[in-house]
Amino acid sequence: MKISYSDRLSATGYLFVLPAALVMILFTLYPFILALWNSLFTGFAQNLQYVGLQNYIRLFTSSRFWNSLFVTILFTAVSSGISGFLGFLAANWLVSRGVRFGQFFTAIIFLPYVVTPAIATLVWQYMFDRRFGILNAALNSVGLNGVAWLGSPVSAMLSLILVQVWFTVGYNLVIFSSGLQAIPKDYYESASIDGATESQQVRLITLPLIVPTVVLVLVLSLLSGFVNSFVIAQILTGGGPFRATEVLMLLIYKTAFEGFDIPRANALTLVMFLLLFSTSYMLQKWQDRVYHGLY
Amino acid sequence: MRTLTAKRVRAYVWLTLLCIFAVLPVAYVFLLALQTNAEAAALPPTLFPASPQFENFSVVAERMPLARYFYNSVVFSLSTTVAVILTSLFAGYATTKLRMPGRRFIISMFVGGILIPPAIRAIPLYTMIARLNLVDTWAGLSLPLMATGFGLFFMHQFLKTVPDSVVEAARIDGCSESRIVLQIVGPLVLPALVTLFIYNFLFRWNGYLWPLVVTRRTWTTLPVGISVFKTSEQLITWNLIAAAAVVTLIPVLGLFFAVGGRIVKGIAMQASK
Structure with a gap:
């Protein structure tokens, strides 16, 4: 039997994919299977005891979990909303008003995206400081009273959101700019000849045509919201005051390394992952329903 | 025509404000890293160090295994x-x-x-x-x-x-x-x-x-390492933490200034797919 040329190419193909596939299977897929299995036990290391779905039942009946879920959704929704809106506005100014130095503005506003999140959050923490922070100093200098930024549940959450908006607004600006540039200019020209105002143009031309961009921004915001929420909350507030900023990722971390309950932390991870996955899936479905392409 | 100019001016103002918002923490950490202990703990807070304290970098490298x-x-x-x-x-x-x-x-x-x-x-x-x-x-x-x-x-x-x-x-x-x-x-x-x-x-x-x-x-x-260092310090010396932070930021900022345009373009390209 002779091995054909295309079979040989296929064999080479599998060989070339092997290192990447090995890493993906071994360190992405397998850990999730292991986590699923591990979440059915209690205890740690060699002393595991099978408990079935107990970890999940305990999870769904614990008010701490529901609090975390609520806090995470609040943080992600509000920060994505503000950051997406600001990013869209800024992109709209840059693209449609013929602003000069557009690339310069874009680069500067984008800067936070490359800054190490843990480091930036540390700096923000000092800026938020009630006595020594420059934010309160600025407020004092214009005759206003300083704020206990991280002191009360509401203001702590707002401070977290402020930092996340700082991280993501430039990134959203870049994505929206690229989406807006794809819309042909003559759409707007013929609309303004027909007498459409600027806000009508945004509402009736821009928004329907950038649905895919909006969905992309939302999915990415969701992801970065989950990832960044840990860094920001752990460093700024540690989840306080009164667990008002204990986001899911932080609860998972604390469950594993303060409560030493790895199985439960794995159960939590899986629940969170399902949540993340189904939300981005639903966003995708929504896009399929309302977006009919760029004509 | 006048309304377009007015709108453009407004756009410049808002974009400039966004730029200040984006740069503020990064600029501040560089200033903080060069302050003396007294300046970093002064009330009201100092922005510009009287004389830049470059030895902060060697001091923090002794206090924590920065290298x-x-x-x-x-x-x-x-x-x-x-x-x-x-x-x-x-x-x-x-x-x-x-x-x-x-x-x-x-x-x-x-x-x-x-x-x-x-x-x-x-x-x-x-x-x-x-x-x-x-x-x-x-x-x-x-x-x-x-x-x-x-x-x-x-x-x-x-x-x-x-x-x-x-x-x-x-x-x-x-x-x-x-x-x-x-x-x-x-x-x-x-x-x-x-x-x-x-x-x-x-x-x-x-x-x-x-x-x-x-x-x-x-x-x-x-x-x-730096965030652990901050939590373990009894009396937080923020100028030293800022010095360590600057050491972390220099490579990424260097990369940003060298190839920032490419990073931005890469994202725009991904987004248009």
């Missing part, structure tokens, strides 16, 4: 990035030019991987690394990040644009497949490889949750 953390960050970020480039280049070549059966499944595995960044799978991965007794080792920290969904998908997309005729011509000349990848296709897609290098390096250098979970002391990276 070791720096070394760890470099080794971790560079080794994983080089590995990602190689695994993505070869896998992307296979899925676009070798067309073996089952490649659709392989591609969808890459795409699925994008949704699961290292921070999301930290605890499941930790469970596994702990079982392998690899906690606080280079292998435990780096091996899981030697291929990423983002890198694989990115190279797959880019290699699709390389014409098949290039590969076929090389085959007729008797080139082996691995030589085609390394000596012909690799150089052809060099811009994509450079972009991938920059992104991956940034992601790893800036990573927090995964190094926090899987390292103890030996392999602690800069972001984790």
Whole structure:
């Protein structure tokens, strides 16, 4: 039997994919299977005891979990909303008003995206400081009273959101700019000849045509919201005051390394992952329903 | 005409405000890093140091193993990035030019991987690394990040644009497949490889949750080391923390000033797909 040329190419193909596939299977897929299995036990290391779905039942009946879920959704929704809106506005100014130095503005506003999140959050923490922070100093200098930024549940959450908006607004600006540039200019020209105002143009031309961009921004915001929420909350507030900023990722971390309950932390991870996955899936479905392409 | 000018002026004002918002913390940390202890704890807070204290850098390097953390960050970020480039280049070549059966499944595995960044799978991965007794080792920290969904998908997309005729011509000349990848296709897609290098390096250098979970002391990276240093200090000396922070930021800011345009363009390109 002779091995054909295309079979040989296929064999080479599998060989070339092997290192990447090995890493993906071994360190992405397998850990999730292991986590699923591990979440059915209690205890740690060699002393595991099978408990079935107990970890999940305990999870769904614990008010701490529901609090975390609520806090995470609040943080992600509000920060994505503000950051997406600001990013869209800024992109709209840059693209449609013929602003000069557009690339310069874009680069500067984008800067936070490359800054190490843990480091930036540390700096923000000092800026938020009630006595020594420059934010309160600025407020004092214009005759206003300083704020206990991280002191009360509401203001702590707002401070977290402020930092996340700082991280993501430039990134959203870049994505929206690229989406807006794809819309042909003559759409707007013929609309303004027909007498459409600027806000009508945004509402009736821009928004329907950038649905895919909006969905992309939302999915990415969701992801970065989950990832960044840990860094920001752990460093700024540690989840306080009164667990008002204990986001899911932080609860998972604390469950594993303060409560030493790895199985439960794995159960939590899986629940969170399902949540993340189904939300981005639903966003995708929504896009399929309302977006009919760029004509 | 007048309304357009007024609108444009308003746009400039808002954009400038956004710029100040974006730059403020970064500028502040550089100023803070050069202040004396007294200036950093003064009321009301000082912005500009009277005389820049460059010795803050050597002082903080004595108070914490800053050089070791720096070394760890470099080794971790560079080794994983080089590995990602190689695994993505070869896998992307296979899925676009070798067309073996089952490649659709392989591609969808890459795409699925994008949704699961290292921070999301930290605890499941930790469970596994702990079982392998690899906690606080280079292998435990780096091996899981030697291929990423983002890198694989990115190279797959880019290699699709390389014409098949290039590969076929090389085959007729008797080139082996691995030589085609390394000596012909690799150089052809060099811009994509450079972009991938920059992104991956940034992601790893800036990573927090995964190094926090899987390292103890030996392999602690800069972001984790500095935040641990801050929590362990009795009396927080913010000028020293800022000095350590500046050490962490210099490589990423250097990268940003050197190739920032490329980073921005890369995102715009990804978004338009």
